Structure formats: structure tokens, C-alpha cells
Amino acid sequence: AQSVTQPDIHITVSEGASLELRCNYSYGATPYLFWYVQSPGQGLQLLLKYFSGDTLVQGIKGFEAEFKRSQSSFNLRKPSVHWSDAAEYFCAVGGGGSYIPTFGRGTSLIVHP
Amino acid sequence: DGGITQSPKYLFRKEGQNVTLSCEQNLNHDAMYWYRQDPGQGLRLIYYSQIVNDFQKGDIAEGYSVSREKKESFPLTVTSAQKNPTAFYLCASSIAGAEAFFGQGTRLTVV
Numbered sequence: 001a002q003s004v005t006q007p008d009i010h011i012t013v014s015e016g017a018s019l020e021l022r023c024n025y026s027y028g029a030t031p032y033l034f035w036y037v038q039s040p041g042q043g044l045q046l047l048l049k050y051f052s053g054d055t056l057v058q059g060i061k062g063f064e065a066e067f068k069r070s071q072s073s074f075n076l077r078k079p080s081v082h083w084s085d086a087a088e089y090f091c092a093v094g095g096g097g098s099y100i101p102t103f104g105r106g107t108s109l110i111v112h113p
Numbered sequence: 114d115g116g117i118t119q120s121p122k123y124l125f126r127k128e129g130q131n132v133t134l135s136c137e138q139n140l141n142h143d144a145m146y147w148y149r150q151d152p153g154q155g156l157r158l159i160y161y162s163q164i165v166n167d168f169q170k171g172d173i174a175e176g177y178s179v180s181r182e183k184k185e186s187f188p189l190t191v192t193s194a195q196k197n198p199t200a201f202y203l204c205a206s207s208i209a210g211a212e213a214f215f216g217q218g219t220r221l222t223v224v
Contacts, residue, residue, distance in 0.1 A: 009153070034212055043119075043203060043215035044156075090155065092213075101146070101205075101213050105155035 002027045004093050006104035013081050014112045021076040021107050023091035033074040034092040034101070035065055044090060050074065061085070086111040115140045119204050119216035125224045126191065126198060134189045134219045136204035144209055145187040149173060150201040150218075159202075162187055163209065191221060199223050 003026045013019055025031055032051050036044040048059025055067040065076045074091060091104045117138040126132045138145065144163045148156040158171030162181040176195025181187055187206075191198045201220050205213040 032210065032212075036215075041201075041218070041220070043217045044205075044213075045215075046212050049212050094210075100158070100161055101207075102158075103148075103156040105153065 002031075002093050002102045004091050004102055004104035006089075006091055006107050008107045009105070010108045010110060012110040012112060015083050016080050019076075019078045019081045019085070019109070021089050021091075021109070023074045023076065023104060024072050025074060025091070025093040026072065027093050032094045033065075033067060034094070035059065035063070035074075035076045036090045036092065036103075037061075038088040038090065038106075040087075047076070047089075081109075081111055083111045083113060085109060117204060117206055117214050117216040119202075119219050121219060122217065124219055124221045126221060127224060129193045131190055131192050132221065134191070134202055134204075134221070136187045136189065136216060137185055138187075138206045138214075139185060140206055140214060141184070142206035142208055142214070143184070144207045145181070146205045146207075146213065147171075147177075147179065147187070147189045148203045148205065150203060156203065159189065 005024045034049045035047040038044045047063050048057050050057050050067045058064050063078050067074050088106045090106045092101045094101045120135045146161045147159040157173050159177050160179040162168035168181050178190045203218050204216045207213040
């Protein structure tokens with residue numbers, strides 16, 4: 001069965017600092033991988049996705065993520081965090097024609113001024 | 114604009130009452146999903162449908178029911194059998210194999 005682990009429940013960073021959110025997945029075949037962001041009381045917005053090809057993918061709002069098959073990881077990064085980036089971040093895995101997304105428990109990002 | 118619409122945004126349920134959450138999409142997606150979100154537990158799959166007139170139970174289907182009579186619509190009914198229904202409910206849709214698009218959610222509270 002597919003699964004996603006986000007080991008950090010909360011991450012606190014200062015505004016302007018770099019950010020890395022961790023995601024590890026378990027999937028029997030080549031995974032489709034996603035990062036979503038959620039503001040309080042809102043739905044989820046897609047930040048970026050990986051299906052195949054270049055293992056470093058660029059997303060919206062200055063985010064990027066790197067797929068590392070050997071480590072079963074898909075970590076999200078941003079070089080300089082803005083206060084507006086404070087939100088909940090979810091990593092998800094799926095794949096193939098029968099795509100049923102499985103989500104991690106989320107990481108709450110807190111940004112200090 | 115294409116998108117996925119959930120209504121209502123807030124819903125209050127009395128003990129023993131059934132309530133229905135609406136989810137409509139105009140993205141022409143075949144697959145639709147219902148997730149429940151509780152603090153610290155991420156998103157848990159309630160039901161999903163990959164084609165009209167067919168749907169499957171997810172991980173926490175007990176106390177919930179769905180229908181998929183039209184491609185655009187996937188309503189979720191929270192029945193009186195669901196003992197702890199207070200949560201944030203999210204509907205999503207996708208083309209099979211692609212990313213999911215989410216509605217803005219419905220917050221259900223038992224009063």
C-alpha cells in the first residue's frame with residue numbers, strides 16, 4: 001500500500017531564511033508526487049508535481065522539490081521564506097491510471113518576522 | 114472559470130440528523146474524492162468515484178454515503194451512524210493519473 005510520511009509536524013523559520021520540508025513515500029512503482037499548501041479554513045492548492053523526467057521540479061510561489069528515488073524522498077525547498085508562506089503543507093503520492101492520492105499528515109510552517 | 118465548488122461553507126447538524134454536503138465540478142474530471150480533515154491527522158479518504166454510477170469506500174467510509182449520478186456532482190451524506198462527524202470536509206477531482214483539484218471545504222459541526 002502506498003503511504004507518505006512527513007516527519008515534521010511543525011517547522012519554525014525566520015522570514016528570509018531558507019526552508020526545507022521533508023517527505024518520504026512508499027509506493028510499489030514509479031510514483032507521482034505532489035506538494036500542496038493549505039491556508040486556514042481553505043482547500044488545498046497545488047504547489048508542484050513530479051511525474052517523470054528532471055528530478056528537480058519548480059513550482060509556484062518560488063518553491064521547488066527534488067525527487068530522490070534512492071531515498072524515497074521528495075523534499076520541498078524555498079531559498080527565502082516570506083511571512084505569507086505560513087500555512088500547512090501536504091505531500092501526496094499517487095500514480096498510474098488508478099490515481100487515488102494518499103496524503104501525509106502535513107507540516108505546519110510558522111514564520112517569525 | 115473552471116473549478117470545484119463545495120457548499121455550504123459551514124453546516125451545523127443536530128444529533129441523529131442526516132446532512133448532505135454538495136460538491137460540483139466543471140472540470141470534466143472523471144474521478145472525484147471526499148476527504149475528512151481533523152487537526153493533526155492530515156486528509157483521510159472517505160469515498161471516491163472514478164466513473165459515473167460507480168464509487169468505492171475509502172479508509173473511513175463508516176457512517177457516510179455518496180452517490181454519483183452525474184459526472185459533475187458527488188454529494189456526501191453524513192448519516193446519524195457517524196458518531197463523531199465534526200470535521201472539515203474536502204472534495205476533490207482529477208483526471209486519472211494527474212493532480213487533484215480541491216474545493217474550499219465544508220466545516221461541519223454537531224450542535
